Each structure stands twice: as structure tokens, then as C-alpha cells.
Amino acid sequence: MPTMTTFQFGKHKKSTNHGKPVKITVLGQSAVGKTALCVRFMTRRFIGEYDPTLETTHQFRTFVDGDPGPVDFEILDTAGQAENYLTQSQIKWADAFIIVYSVTDRCSFDEVMRLKFIINKTKDREVAVLIVGNKIDLTFDRMVSKEEGEKLAKSLNCSFLEISVRESYDDVKYAFLKVYHDMKHLTKRTSSPKLFVRSKSSAQIRGLTPEVPRPRERSMSVVHQVPLPQMDQFMSSLNE
Numbered sequence: 001m002p003t004m005t006t007f008q009f010g011k012h013k014k015s016t017n018h019g020k021p022v023k024i025t026v027l028g029q030s031a032v033g034k035t036a037l038c039v040r041f042m043t044r045r046f047i048g049e050y051d052p053t054l055e056t057t058h059q060f061r062t063f064v065d066g067d068p069g070p071v072d073f074e075i076l077d078t079a080g081q082a083e084n085y086l087t088q089s090q091i092k093w094a095d096a097f098i099i100v101y102s103v104t105d106r107c108s109f110d111e112v113m114r115l116k117f118i119i120n121k122t123k124d125r126e127v128a129v130l131i132v133g134n135k136i137d138l139t140f141d142r143m144v145s146k147e148e149g150e151k152l153a154k155s156l157n158c159s160f161l162e163i164s165v166r167e168s169y170d171d172v173k174y175a176f177l178k179v180y181h182d183m184k185h186l187t188k189r190t191s192s193p194k195l196f197v198r199s200k201s202s203a204q205i206r207g208l209t210p211e212v213p214r215p216r217e218r219s220m221s222v223v224h225q226v227p228l229p230q231m232d233q234f235m236s237s238l239n240e
């Protein structure tokens with residue numbers, strides 16, 4: 001039975017997205033660092049071990065320079081064993097996606113393509129997807145090169161980053177802001193097709209966040225935890 005904890009975003013200011021949080025689903029094989037990524041973004045801390053079976057939704061408010069007020073995020077940290085964790089609703093729910101793999105695990109890299117395929121099949125519109133190669137601090141265990149990651153992301157029409165959640169809070173922060181920025185760019189482009197909107201460079205995006213996060217207006221909460229759904233149910237629902 002899912003549990004629900006009620007929660008309010010910070011009360012100091014209205015968010016720029018006016019009560020409509022940016023919804024990001026974080027996908028990827030088990031143990032690639034999805035929970036570490038989410039927790040690092042919200043708390044700045046790297047905490048070594050998490051329950052790998054818990055699926056969690058977090059609400060988080062932070063500042064993005066260039067936006068007049070704080071931005072509300074809702075982040076769904078998916079969980080589960082290999083193939084058994086995706087539901088259509090998890091994908092339909094989101095505005096944007098982060099697909100994580102570990103550069104030390106080729107199997108998790110191979111999973112990225114399948115996940116992107118499921119996103120394409122489920123969403124009826126183009127959505128922002130960021131592919132993240134995590135654990136680059138484990139230099140000697142690397143199995144997937146940066147070039148392979150870049151090539152895959154390009155072929156799937158996704159943005160790409162390599163990071164170490166363990167080593168760098170800035171990389172993690174940048175990953176979330178990158179996907180937020182990509183999403184905004186895509187929304188503008190699709191809602192006004194005749195308008196030419198220039199994409200910002202990585203350096204410009206990095207410059208977006210001098211004050212992230214402001215502790216007094218930062219807030220976080222676990223919203224719900226749900227049991228793991230079955231992949232076969234999901235796959236059959238896709239074919240209906």
C-alpha cells in the first residue's frame with residue numbers, strides 16, 4: 001500500500017512555475033547511483049548506501065539564476081531490480097528524464113537504449129532526456145568510454161554528461177539544471193514553432209546557478225513510497 005506524506009514547498013516566495021513543479025523521472029539500472037544523485041542534489045551530501053528497493057518522490061525548491069523566483073522540482077527516483085521497475089505512469093507523469101548508467105557497468109549502459117525506447121513509445125511528444133554516465137571517479141574500473149556515451153546520446157537525440165555523484169556536487173547540480181533548461185527550450189520551441197530559440201551553451205548554463213540552493217528557502221520531502229510494479233504488466237499494457 002503506498003504511503004503518502006503531505007508536504008508544502010517553501011513559503012517565502014511564489015515559485016516561477018506557479019505551483020506546477022518541473023517533474024523529472026530518474027531512470028536506470030539498479031546500483032548506478034540514482035538515489036545518490038537525487039539526494040546529492042537536494043542535500044549536497046553524498047551518502048554511501050540506500051535501500052535499493054524504495055521508490056521515492058521528492059519535492060525540492062531551488063533557485064535558477066535567470067528565473068525571477070525559485071523553481072519547484074518534483075523528482076521521481078525509481079527503484080527495482082533490472083527489468084521490473086518501469087510503469088507507463090512513471091513515464092507519463094514526467095516532463096523530463098534523466099537516464100543514469102555507471103561507466104563501470106556495461107550492462108547498465110546497454111539498458112539506456114531500452115529505456116529511451118520505452119520513453120519514446122510512451123510519450124506522445126518530444127521530451128527532454130539527459131543521459132548521465134556516473135562513477136567516473138572509479139577510473140580503473142571504467143568499462144564504458146566517454147566517446148561511447150556521447151555517441152549513444154547523439155544517436156538517441158539526448159543530452160549527455162559524465163559525472164561523479166561522489167566527487168562533485170556541482171556536476172550533480174548542473175545535471176538537473178541542464179535537463180530543466182533543455183525542457184524549457186523544448187517547450188518554447190514546440191509551443192511557438194516559428195520562433196527561433198537559441199540553445200544556451202554549457203558555460204551559459206553553468207553560469208545560471210550562483211545561489212543554488214539558498215538554505216532558508218530550500219525544502220525537501222519524501223512524498224510517497226510505492227511497491228515495485230511488474231515489467232511484464234507494463235510491457236503488455238504498451239501493446240494494448
Ligand SMILES: Nc1nc2c(ncn2[C@@H]2O[C@H](COP(=O)(O)OP(=O)(O)O)[C@@H](O)[C@H]2O)c(=O)[nH]1
Nearest residue numbers: 030031032033034035036048050135164165166
Ligand atoms: N564510487 C562511486 N560510487 C557511487 C557513485 N554514485 C553512487 N555510488 C555508489 O553506488 C551504489 C549504488 O548507489 P544508489 O544511489 O543506491 O544506486 P541506485 O540503485 O541506482 O539508486 C552505492 O553504494 C553508492 O554509494 C559515484 O559517483 N562514485
Ligand SMILES: [Mg+2]
Nearest residue numbers: 034035052079
Ligand atoms: Mg535507489
